Amino acid sequence: MRRYLSLYGVFFVQRLKILMEYRVNFLIGATSTSFLQIGGVLAMWVVMRQIPSLNGWSFDEVLLVFGLVTISESITHMFADNLWTLGWQYIRSGEFDRFLVRPIDPLFHLLADRFCHDGIGNLLVGTALVVKAMSALHIPFTVATALYLVIAVLTGGAIFIALNLLTASSAFWLVDSIPVTFLVYNTYEFAKYPLTIYGRGIRIALTWLIPYGFASFYPASYLLGRNVGALAWMGPLVAVLFMSLAYRAWKFGLAHYTSTGS
Amino acid sequence: MIHAVRREARVFFAFAAMVPKLYLAYNAWVVVEFVVQILFMLVFVAFWRAVYANTTTLGGLDVGQTINYILLAQIVAPLVQSRLVSEFGGMIREGRIAIELLRPVDFQARYAVESLTSLVVFAVQKLPLVLIAGAFLGLRLPSDPAAWGAFALSLVLGSMVLFLTDWMFACLAFYSTETWGLGVVKIAVATFFGGALVPLQMMPAWLRSIALALPFSQGVAVPISFLAGVTPVSDLGALLIRQLLWLVGLGIASRLVFRQAVRKITVQGG
Numbered sequence: 001m002r003r004y005l006s007l008y009g010v011f012f013v014q015r016l017k018i019l020m021e022y023r024v025n026f027l028i029g030a031t032s033t034s035f036l037q038i039g040g041v042l043a044m045w046v047v048m049r050q051i052p053s054l055n056g057w058s059f060d061e062v063l064l065v066f067g068l069v070t071i072s073e074s075i076t077h078m079f080a081d082n083l084w085t086l087g088w089q090y091i092r093s094g095e096f097d098r099f100l101v102r103p104i105d106p107l108f109h110l111l112a113d114r115f116c117h118d119g120i121g122n123l124l125v126g127t128a129l130v131v132k133a134m135s136a137l138h139i140p141f142t143v144a145t146a147l148y149l150v151i152a153v154l155t156g157g158a159i160f161i162a163l164n165l166l167t168a169s170s171a172f173w174l175v176d177s178i179p180v181t182f183l184v185y186n187t188y189e190f191a192k193y194p195l196t197i198y199g200r201g202i203r204i205a206l207t208w209l210i211p212y213g214f215a216s217f218y219p220a221s222y223l224l225g226r227n228v229g230a231l232a233w234m235g236p237l238v239a240v241l242f243m244s245l246a247y248r249a250w251k252f253g254l255a256h257y258t259s260t261g262s
Numbered sequence: 263m264i265h266a267v268r269r270e271a272r273v274f275f276a277f278a279a280m281v282p283k284l285y286l287a288y289n290a291w292v293v294v295e296f297v298v299q300i301l302f303m304l305v306f307v308a309f310w311r312a313v314y315a316n317t318t319t320l321g322g323l324d325v326g327q328t329i330n331y332i333l334l335a336q337i338v339a340p341l342v343q344s345r346l347v348s349e350f351g352g353m354i355r356e357g358r359i360a361i362e363l364l365r366p367v368d369f370q371a372r373y374a375v376e377s378l379t380s381l382v383v384f385a386v387q388k389l390p391l392v393l394i395a396g397a398f399l400g401l402r403l404p405s406d407p408a409a410w411g412a413f414a415l416s417l418v419l420g421s422m423v424l425f426l427t428d429w430m431f432a433c434l435a436f437y438s439t440e441t442w443g444l445g446v447v448k449i450a451v452a453t454f455f456g457g458a459l460v461p462l463q464m465m466p467a468w469l470r471s472i473a474l475a476l477p478f479s480q481g482v483a484v485p486i487s488f489l490a491g492v493t494p495v496s497d498l499g500a501l502l503i504r505q506l507l508w509l510v511g512l513g514i515a516s517r518l519v520f521r522q523a524v525r526k527i528t529v530q531g532g
Contacts, residue, residue: 025440032443035450043459046469047313050320055312118443179294186298189305197312202304 004108011112019117026117033077034121037070040192041129057194060136061224067129069191069216070122072156076164077119079157082110083164084181087171094260107165107250139223148223155235156215160188162242163210165250172253175260184210191216207231211238273367274375281379292387299336299391306332307399321464323492326402328461330490333401335458337388341381341421341481342452346373346432351441357529370429370520377425381418404491412488412498419505420481424452426512427477433523451476457483461492477512480505 019026044066048059057065076083082090090096090110099106130149134141167184171177191212195203206213214235222232310332314325323331353359363369395401404410431448435441453459456478462470473479484501487493493501 022439024438025443028438028440028443028447030443032446032450035447039450039454039459042454042469046460046465047320050464051313051316053316054309055315176290179290183294183297187301189302193305193309197308198304199308202308
């Protein structure tokens, strides 16, 4: 574990050197994604300043949901973006074979290979939204809430990574796995709003099938003192479950990997 | 003279004929984008229904008009999501741009033809989405053929406005080696100010005036408002004149900008 941590440091420093070679590019990439989120928030503001609440949720409460899911997304975006490119950049080119002959775990190698700065924008916007929402709603910032927030965000990040890993593993058969990942990943759009605005079917799907609800709605509900029962605490469990499922899919795919030849 | 015109037409027809093939080459993508658009529609319908639980009109629109508008916006939104800047970036990086510029065909005209043909392919491709939205999501389309005509006409002109805007923005690729992020920024700005997320009518005055000063709404809000029952067909004349003015202005500006930018060219490899 310690070895892997220090190895990650080495990879990270190398990657940073590459990124710093082109500073303006780094800045454009790092801030670009925040524009998408700002557009979404602006749209929400435009609508919600004209109505008292969205299904009983005030503007700031919705922002908390939106902010939490945005931070969770930024974690995958920064640390696991190579899951998107596994198919076309590593498997198709045959470069993935390089990972298999090295004395470290190939999944670790894949993830450590490229820290993606494009996620930084989302991290900043998400954090700003959560801070804004919490101060506007007078949620006291105690050690307990801080701890809960950190766990919630890590849980959300893990769920994003698990789902992307699960779908990216299809690259071992399909080579181009991006459409599959794209499909599942985009369902997180649902989790930008309080799940109560959807029907039962969608709510259940977002809780148990594609559990993005644990990345935003359930922790936000808990922080706002809304009763969601045990679901406020089940996030980490669900994340571990999905992570192990995804890792198994990855292992299974790896065992069936035949390389692309030439 | 006639010979030259016929030759020109043949060349552009060949470019146009390539477009559907390009779309058909990526089957999986067509299906996936289709499903993702339906998912987004579900989100937006749920959101707007919740919004209208507390009010009867918003920005002068009732719930039916808004749902119509938002669903159509969702279907048309991919039009503002083109990223010519990334395409230019790729061509410059690989050095292909040199060959493209040497071809005895007008560079911009060729892309304009491709963009127009894409619109036709796009329309055919999105038809199932319209039908599904009509059957399950509460999209109510007008039976008046005049509304459809106004929609089609302003969509064609509007898509050309979007193309020319994209073209000008893409010239940034001559100055910056980073084009992925630039493309994302352009999509974000175009999606919001095109009126794809919220109808312009609901925006506060200062935001709406920014949206109207930018060209993006010409390709999104303007055409779909005819179909959504937001804009009456009687407004068609005035809106078309405005679109034509945009076209002329951007047509001239985009050529000037390109001529200036292309001098900056730095081919990195190839």
